[in-house]
Amino acid sequence: MLGFLPHRIGHACCFDEEEWTKLKSSEIPVEICLTSNIRTETISSIDIHHFVDLYNAKHPIVLCTDDSGVFSTTLSQEYRLAASAFGLGKREMFQLAKTAVEFIFADGGVKRNLEDIFCLAEKKLYV
Template sequence: MDLFQFCRELPKVELHAHLNGSLSKSTMLLLKRLNADSGIKDETNTFMDEFVMGAGDTRSLSENPENLIISRLIISINRTMVTAECDAITDLAIEYHKKYPDIVVGIELSGNPIVGEFQNFLPALTRARDAGLKVSLHCGEVRNPKEVLDMINFKPERLGHGVCIHPKFGGTQETWQALCNSLIPVELCLTSNVNTKSVSGYESHHFKELYEAGIPVIINTDDKGVFATSLSQEYMLCAETFHLEKEQIARLALSACQYIFDTECRDTVKTKVLEFMNKHYICSY
């Protein structure tokens, strides 16, 4: 089996995908049309058919009755929000987590990294965490060592991107040591970081530094519609760029399962990955 087919068939978990950035151009045009025709019930299933397996593979959801995609929601607080908006989003996240704990599982902070102060969002994030929601923070997208340290010290369940943490990428020895000590898993988005010029190219991506230091890393798409990528493609790019064997790629997928916020979902996906590894005689450790 070649690398492309292997990455395509490997069960994978996407932990960093913004819904508004994951729509294809054709889906957005369709939604625009449906909005223009509001009041007319859509029974065509075209919305479902547009989304494909593996965050970009070639099979549609309607062709897969075996529940091969399992989805959970993380509610986003945008850094541009004022306190009232932030509180309102947090209230909704808590309300719907209580109503649907198996659907709404977390809250995250994202948006323009040069807007807003992390400390201003701490009350809302703390309130959400106290209510049982897991926390993910977009961290180190630009050079800001103080904020990176504050975010790591908050001890979120996951960090997003994590570019400017290692000294080589605009972080400091203090921020790097803090991450190494915390072992907080980092959601990496290779194509996104290359396209947004956060890194100069795939070969210079900080995956290498984090992976070799033993920091838990998860491969993601970020915005698969915007960046015209898929989760399978991101795994393949990672393998080709950093010369990873199929066994290492499979173990990355298995490791990612540990950081799914929903426990039941975590066990289900882990079982699927292990079954794939056993089928292909890949040791899980």
């Protein structure tokens, strides 16, 4: 799958070391669905989730819900889980959400509008 350089990778729970190396060098964004990964047991516990490795490597990450109805979660809950499990503060969480805009499947106009909203919110956050 990594050979055709997709726009994003979902979950990335089953990669071997060679694939992790290739993923990180390609900088393909990874959709992280924490609740889904734990409930489907693709990751045995939150404290060993690859989110930490990717986040610390400054690899592009997009927090997602996977299927909010099936996994009884919301995007807000996924952010709350990431913050509590990995010790991320408001600024780190804000930056994670802001960076995700770059990787959404939308046209340039939608992305610019969202970036403007984040810029306005950022000014309030850092006052």
